[in-house]
Amino acid sequence: DIVMTQTPLSLSVTPGQPASISCKSTQSLLHRNGKTYLYWYLQKPGQSPQLLIYEVSSRFSGVPDRFSGSGSGTDFTLKISRVEAEDVGVYYCMQGINLPRTFGQGTKVEIK
């Protein structure tokens, strides 16, 4: 199984400041079709996870442009350019190239 490792596991951010989360996979997520199947989800308190980013860097419909994803192969990053109060929750990366789908441990983001 592909292991997904996120760092840090928690983050306390001042509103308006940037935040960054790293995600590393034990195998390349680059498919032979040229696409890289790395996803980012946000689980807000008391809610189910919601899709933020698909295929490394594409924002899902309605996701603010302060969220951006980057990376390739096995190393990926989610960046929030200016954190807002509504961004609190747990962020998960997930690989979608192999079964079983596997998630990172989650990064809890809170506001200072």
Place this chain on the structure above:
Amino acid sequence: EVQLLESGGGLVQTGGSLRLSCAASGFTFSSYAMTWVRQAPGKGVEWVSSLTDSGGTTHYADSVKGRFTISRDNPKNTLYLQMNSLRAEDTAIYYCAKLYASSPGGSDFWGQGTLVTVSS
């Protein structure tokens, strides 16, 4: 608007069975692969099972293989998860999720979940 509504969770004894349902609306259910994912209390997210749009192909996590069965009734727009021989470690919120057509490695919408508690 896409809606996924899970039901069927509850308290069950170790070794018992439950059947979860996920009622889908707001999209053409029969055209999408579907997934069950779970989250133990205070823990991370674990993929459980997936099946294709027709239901003809299914996949399971090793932790549930041989005990859980995923299925669907396309005319009823409903996804199911039959869970047998339940163990304490199966205690979790179970979410159904719809495959994202634009990027089929992931899911774009998740339900609000149903809680399964397995206790002796």
